[in-house]
Amino acid sequence: MNEKTRRNLQDFALGVSTSDLQESRCDLSASDLRDLRRDSQDTQDSQDLRDKARREFLADSAKIAGITALATALPLSANTSAKSTKGANMNLSTTAKQNHAKLFGNISGGVAKTDPEFIENYANFAFDEVFAESKSIDLQTRLKLILAALIAVQGKAEFRTMLTAALKNGVNPTEIKEIIYQTTPYIGIGKSMDFLLLSNEVFKAQGIKLPLKPQGTTTRENRAEKGLEVQRKFFGSAIDKGNASAPNDEKHIRKFLSANCFGDYYTREGLELHFRELLTFVILASLGGADSQVKAHIQGNLNIGHSRAFLIEVITALVPYIGYPRSLNALAALDELTLKK
Numbered sequence: 234m235n236e237k238t239r240r241n242l243q244d245f246a247l248g249v250s251t252s253d254l255q256e257s258r259c260d261l262s263a264s265d266l267r268d269l270r271r272d273s274q275d276t277q278d279s280q281d282l283r284d285k286a287r288r289e290f291l292a293d294s295a296k297i298a299g300i301t302a303l304a305t306a307l308p309l310s311a312n313t314s315a316k317s318t319k320g321a322n323m324n325l326s327t328t329a330k331q332n333h334a335k336l337f338g339n340i341s342g343g344v345a346k347t348d349p350e351f352i353e354n355y356a357n358f359a360f361d362e363v364f365a366e367s368k369s370i371d372l373q374t375r376l377k378l379i380l381a382a383l384i385a386v387q388g389k390a391e392f393r394t395m396l397t398a399a400l401k402n403g404v405n406p407t408e409i410k411e412i413i414y415q416t417t418p419y420i421g422i423g424k425s426m427d428f429l430l431l432s433n434e435v436f437k438a439q440g441i442k443l444p445l446k447p448q449g450t451t452t453r454e455n456r457a458e459k460g461l462e463v464q465r466k467f468f469g470s471a472i473d474k475g476n477a478s479a480p481n482d483e484k485h486i487r488k489f490l491s492a493n494c495f496g497d498y499y500t501r502e503g504l505e506l507h508f509r510e511l512l513t514f515v516i517l518a519s520l521g522g523a524d525s526q527v528k529a530h531i532q533g534n535l536n537i538g539h540s541r542a543f544l545i546e547v548i549t550a551l552v553p554y555i556g557y558p559r560s561l562n563a564l565a566a567l568d569e570l571t572l573k574k
Contacts, residue, residue, distance in 0.1 A: 323340065323345070323349050323352065323353040323356070324353060325340070325353060325356055325357055326357055326361045328360070328361040328364065328365070329356045329357045329359075329360040329361040332360035332361070332364055333356055333360050335372075335402070336360070336376075336398040336401070336402065337394065337397075337398055340352065340356065355553065358553060359553040363549060363550060363552060363553060366546070366549045367546040367547070367549045367550040368546075369542075369543065369546055370546055370547065370550055372402055373399075373402060373403055373404050374508075375550055376395060376398060376399040376402060376404055377399070377404060377408060377409075377412055377508075377512075378511070378512070378515050378547060378550060378551065379395050379550070379551070379554055380392065380395055380396065380399060380409065380412050381412050381415070381416060381512050381515045381516050381519070382515055382516070382518075382519040382551050382554045382555050383395060383519075383554055384412070384413060384416045384420065384424070384425060384428045384516070385416065385419075385420055385515075385516045385517075385519035385520045385555075386519050386520075386554065386555055387424060387427075388554065389427060389428070389431060391554070392428060392431065393431060393435065396409065396431075396432060396435050397435060400435075400439065406436055406441050406445055407445050407446065407448065407503045408503060408504060409432055410429075410432065410445055410503070411448060411501060411503035411504045412504070412512065413425055413428050413429050413432060414498060414501070415498055415504070415509055415512050415513070415516070416428075416512075416516050417498070418493060418494040418497075418498055419513065419516045419517060419520065419523075419526075420516065420520060448501045448502040448503040449497075449500075449501055449502075450500050450501060450502060451496050451497070451500050455496075456492045456493075456496030456497060456500070457488060457491050457492035457496055458496075459495075459496050459500050460490075460491040460492050460493075460494070460495030460496025460497070460499065460500065461491040461495070461496075463495045463496075463499045463500060463506070464490070464491060464495050466506075466537070467510055467533040467536055467537060468529070468532070468533055468536065469536070475487070507537050507538075507539075510530065510533050510534055510537060510539075511534060511539060511547070513530050513533075514527070514530040514531060514533075514534050514544070514547070515547065515551065517530055518548065518551070518555070518559060518560075518562070518563035519551065519554070519555040519559060520559075521555075521558070521559045521562070524562065524566060527562070527563060527566045528566045528569065528570060531544065531563075531566055531567055531570055532570060535570065535571070541567060541571040544567055545564070545567065548560050548563050548564055548567070
C-alpha cells in the first residue's frame with residue numbers, strides 16, 4: 234500500500250466516509266478497500282473495549298465514593314469511642330477543675346472529646362497556674378479583661394464561650410456591650426462589629442431584651458471638651474503639648490482623638506472611668522503592633538494608680554488568650570517605664 238493510500242485509510246479511521254474519499258479522487262483498489270474496512274472494524278472494536286473499560290472504572294469509582302461517604306456518615310467507631318472515653322478522664326488539677334466548673338460547668342463533649350490532651354494542658358495552665366499568678370484580679374474583672382483581649386485578637390469562638398461564662402458569673406450585659414464599644418476606636422468597627430452582633434445573638438438566646446439602656450453622657454456640642462478633660466486626667470500636660478506641636482495638616486486627628494475616642498467612648502457610663510483606661514491597655518497589648526500606644530497607656534494607668542505589680546498580673550491573666558509574643562512585648566514596655574536603668 235502506497236503512502237497516499239495509507240493516509241487515506243487513516244482519514245477513514247478518523248471518520249471520513251468512502252464517498253468522501255472518492256470525491257477527493259483517492260485511487261483505492263478492492264484490496265485496499267477490504268483492508269480499510271477491516272482496519273475500520275478493528276478501530277471500532279478497540280473503541281468499544283475502551284468505552285467498556287471506562288464504564289467499569291466509573292462504576293467502581295462510584296461504589297468506592299459511596300462506601301467512603303457512608304463511612305463518613307457512620308457514628309464513631311469503637312476505637313474512637315474508646316479515645317473519647319479516655320478524654321473524659323483528663324488529668325486536671327483540683328484547682329483547674331474547680332475554676333473550670335465555676336466558669337463553664339463540667340468538661341465534656343466538644344473539643345474536650347476530640348482533643349483531650351490539648352484541653353488538659355490548656356485547662357491546667359489557664360485555670361490553675363495563671364490564676365495562681367494573678368490572684369489579686371477578681372473573677373468578674375478577669376472575665377471582662379479576657380473579653381476585651383479576645384475581641385482584639387478576633388477570637389470569636391472563645392469570645393462566645395467566655396461571654397456565656399461572664400453572664401453566668403455576674404458580669405452584666407451593659408458592661409459587656411460597653412467593653413465591645415470601648416474596643417472600637419482602637420481596633421476599628423470592621424473588627425468590633427462582629428462581636429457586637431455575636432453578643433446580640435447570645436443575649437437574645439438568653440432572653441436579654443435589646444436595646445439596653447443608653448449610657449452616653451455627652452452631646453455633639455460638648456464631646457470634644459469632655460473628651461479632652463478625660464485625656465488630661467490620664468496624661469496631664471502632655472496632651473496639650475502634643476496638640477500644640479502637631480503639624481497643621483494632622484491637627485484634625487488630634488481633635489478626633491479628643492472628641493471621638495475619649496468624648497464618645499470614655500465618657501460613657503456602664504464602666505468606671507479608670508477601668509476603661511485599663512481596658513485600653515489590654516486592647517492595645519492584645520492587638521499587637523501598637524508599641525508606642527501600649528507605652529502611652531501603661532503610663533496612663535500608672536498615672537491613675539495602677540501599680541506595676543497589678544499590671545503584671547493583668548498581663549499574666551491574658552497570656553493564654555493573646556500568646557507569649559504580645560505578652561512579652563507588653564512586659565518590655567512596662568519594664569521600660571517602671572524599672573530604673
